[in-house]
Structures are given as structure tokens and as C-alpha cells.
Amino acid sequence: MKEISAKTILQKVKSNGDYWFKADYNMNLYKGCCHGCIYCDSRSSCYGVENFDEVRIKKDCLLILEKELYKYKRGVVGIGAMSDAYNPFEKQYRLTRGALKLIDKYNYGLQMSTKSDLILEDIDLIEKINKKSPVNVGLTITTYNDRLSKLIETSVSLSSERFEVLRQLSLRGIFCGVIFSPMLPFITDNEDNVRNMVRMASEAGASYIYTYYAVTLRDNQREYYYKKIESLKPGLSYLYRNKYKNSYVCVSPAAKKLKAVFESECDKYGLLYKMEDINEAYYIKRENKQISLF
Numbered sequence: 001m002k003e004i005s006a007k008t009i010l011q012k013v014k015s016n017g018d019y020w021f022k023a024d025y026n027m028n029l030y031k032g033c034c035h036g037c038i039y040c041d042s043r044s045s046c047y048g049v050e051n052f053d054e055v056r057i058k059k060d061c062l063l064i065l066e067k068e069l070y071k072y073k074r075g076v077v078g079i080g081a082m083s084d085a086y087n088p089f090e091k092q093y094r095l096t097r098g099a100l101k102l103i104d105k106y107n108y109g110l111q112m113s114t115k116s117d118l119i120l121e122d123i124d125l126i127e128k129i130n131k132k133s134p135v136n137v138g139l140t141i142t143t144y145n146d147r148l149s150k151l152i153e154t155s156v157s158l159s160s161e162r163f164e165v166l167r168q169l170s171l172r173g174i175f176c177g178v179i180f181s182p183m184l185p186f187i188t189d190n191e192d193n194v195r196n197m198v199r200m201a202s203e204a205g206a207s208y209i210y211t212y213y214a215v216t217l218r219d220n221q222r223e224y225y226y227k228k229i230e231s232l233k234p235g236l237s238y239l240y241r242n243k244y245k246n247s248y249v250c251v252s253p254a255a256k257k258l259k260a261v262f263e264s265e266c267d268k269y270g271l272l273y274k275m276e277d278i279n280e281a282y283y284i285k286r287e288n289k290q291i292s293l294f
Contacts, residue, residue, distance in 0.1 A: 001089060004031055006058035009065040010072060021136060022279040023111040024075025026082075027065070029095040031056045033083040035115060036154035038228035039142075039182050042082050044221040055087050062098045069106040076109035076134055076283065084156075086116035100125040109133035109283075113179060115140045115156040117165050127172050136282040138210075139166055140179040143188045144196040151232060152187065163204045170205025175282045177201065177208035177272070182215035185243075186236060187229070189213065189252035191261055198265040207281065208272035211262060213255035218248050 010025040032055045033042065043052045058064075079085050085096040100122055103110055110129050112119070119126075119137070129135055139162045143149050149159040157165070169176040178201045183189045194211075201209045217225055226237035244250045252258060266273040272281060 001093070002054075002056045003059040004056045006061060006064060008068065009058065009061055010068045010077070013078065019275065021078065021111050021113075021138065021275070022076065022283045023078030025072070026078045027099065028079075028082045029058055029061045029065075029085065029099060030083050030087060030089070031058065034087055035084055035156045037115075037156070038152050038154075038225055039184060039215050041216050041218075041221060043224060045219045049082075055083070055089055057089075057093065057095065061095060062102065065099055066102050066106075069102055069108060074106070074108055076111050077103055078111040078113075080113035084114050084116060085112070086114045086118040088118075088155075090118055097122050097125065100129065104129045104132075107132055109135060111136045111138075111282075113138045113140060115153060115162060117157040117161045120165060120168055123168060123172060123174075126169070126174060130172075130174050134283045135174055136278075137169055137174060137176040138179040139163075139176070140181070141197065141201075142180065142182065142184065143193055144200050145193070148188070152184070152228075163200050166201070166204035166206050170207075175207050177206040177210065177278070180209050180211035183211060183213050183252055183258075184215050184229075185250055185252045186239065187232070189254050189258060191254075191258065194258050194262050195265055198262065198269060198271065202269035202271055206271065208278045209266060210273060210275060210278060213258055214249050214251040216249055217244070222246075 009029065010027055013023050013026055032049060032052050033040065034053055034055050042049065090096050104125060110126065110133070126135060126137065141159050141162050142152065144159055146158045146160050166176050178197065180197050198209055226240060230237040240250065263273060272278050
């Protein structure tokens with residue numbers, strides 16, 4: 001495992017309104033990701049991550065993190081924005097577990113996104129943090145179909161395994177849900193997938209399911225994605241090139257119809273699906289409750 005130098009670990013989050021899950025800081029202990037998801041935007045050259053599929057460790061990351069947690073204003077730490085904290089190397093190096101111990105020690109909150117059931121090995125620490133601070137764990141799941149998930153997310157836990165992670169988290173009283181994103185045009189953007197994703201999220205005890213009816217493509221990531229989808233279905237990359245040209249946001253042609261189905265199903269099962277409601281439920285209400293206690 002290669003080490004790379006790092007001056008800081010925590011990055012202050014600029015306000016993004018209700019575009020994404022609320023957090024005060026972002027953190028990445030690893031650089032690169034080996035999950036092999038064909039649609040990953042983090043592969044884009046604008047992020048400057050060379051050899052994206054190679055995972056590297058940030059040298060002395062836990063020492064740097066502790067210094068920053070000690071001196072920074074308390075808040076919620078977001079994990080998983082650029083690379084999944086639960087890559088296979090976490091089994092050996094336990095950097096994420098070490099970071100969670102520090103987050104608990106210094107009374108910070110947690111917003112985590114992952115596609116790996118390895119997170120269950122740290123459920124004890126997440127539960128401890130949850131007793132004191134806001135916690136939100138999102139499992140990224142793009143299809144309920146295990147066979148398809150293995151093709152578009154080649155080296156992560158199957159969709160069924162990720163739904164089981166949600167069930168375990170919800171049984172512990174941890175606020176959690178599904179990040180149903182991206183939605184891949186002509187691959188996962190169909191009514192059957194939408195209905196089953198919402199139903200299975202509810203059955204797993206999720207509090208929310210959030211989706212975005214598109215996939216984002218730019219520079220080198222676009223060509224990587226086209227190469228992969230062509231192997232799934234010959235001619236599909238031509239369809240994309242013809243329809244989307246060089247568009248960054250590639251919206252599903254069925255977006256309007258699927259939005260109506262999605263929201264109707266969420267209402268039926270009582271799941272949150274608007275980002276402002278999700279942030280209100282896990283962050284704002286929890287923060288207000290803590291303030292009132294003191």
C-alpha cells in the first residue's frame with residue numbers, strides 16, 4: 001500500500017443549500033477507489049486523482065485528524081464524498097475505524113456514504129456516536145437487481161447485502177437511508193427498478209431514499225463510462241453520444257414519469273425523499289434537541 005503526504009484531513013464544507021446531505025466537514029483518509037463502479041464521477045480529471053482505481057493511504061492521517069478535531073469547532077464530519085472509506089484495504093489498516101473512534105472522542109457527528117457491508121464491523125462505534133451527535137448513514141444502491149449491480153458496480157457488496165446493512169443500522173436506531181443515485185439512462189431508469197428500490201428501502205427500515213434522475217459525465221470519465229456500457233449492451237454508447245453529446249448532466253428521458261412514480265411510492269411507504277426534509281430530520285432536529293438538553 002502506497003502512502004501519500006497530506007497536510008490536512010478535514011475540509012470545511014461550503015454551504016450547498018439542500019443539494020446534498022448536510023455536513024460541516026468532509027474527510028477522505030484514502031485516495032482513489034477500487035470499487036469499479038462504471039459511473040463514478042470522482043474519476044473525472046478535474047479532481048486530479050491519477051490512477052483512480054489504485055487506493056493509497058494518506059500518511060499520518062489519524063494523527064493529523066486528531067489535531068484538527070481537537071481545535072476545530074464541533075460539527076458533523078462527512079465521509080465518503082470522493083472515495084469509499086470501506087474499500088477492501090480497510091480490513092487490514094482500520095483507518096476508518098480509527099477515525100470513528102476520534103469522532104466519538106471529540107463529540108462530532110457523522111454523515112457517511114458507502115457501498116460496502118464492511119461498515120457493519122464498525123456499527124458499535126456508529127451507535128456510540130449516534131447517542132451523542134447527529135448521524136446519517138447512506139447506502140448507495142442504484143438497482144435492486146443483484147445481477148445488474150454486479151455489472152455496473154463490479155467490486156462492491158451486492159445490492160441485497162447493502163439492504164441488509166440498512167436493516168442492521170435501523171435496528172440499532174441509526175438514521176439511515178438509500179442514495180439511489182446516479183440513475184443510469186437506458187439501464188436503471190425504469191419503473192420496475194424505481195418501485196422495487198422504494199419498497200426494499202422501506203422493508204429494510206430506511207428513513208429515506210434520495211434519487212437524482214440522471215448520471216453526470218465529463219472528460220475522461222465519459223469515455224470510460226461509454227466503454228463499459230458498450231460491453232453491457234452493444235450500441236448503447238452510440239445512443240448516449242447521439243442524445244447527450246458533451247452534456248455534463250445526462251437526464252433520463254423518462255425522468256418526468258419516474259419522478260411521479262418515485263414520489264408516489266415514497267409517500268405510500270412513508271419515506272423521506274426531499275433533501276431538505278432529510279437534513280431536517282437528522283441534522284437540524286437533532287442539533288436543536290442537543291441544545292435544549294444543555
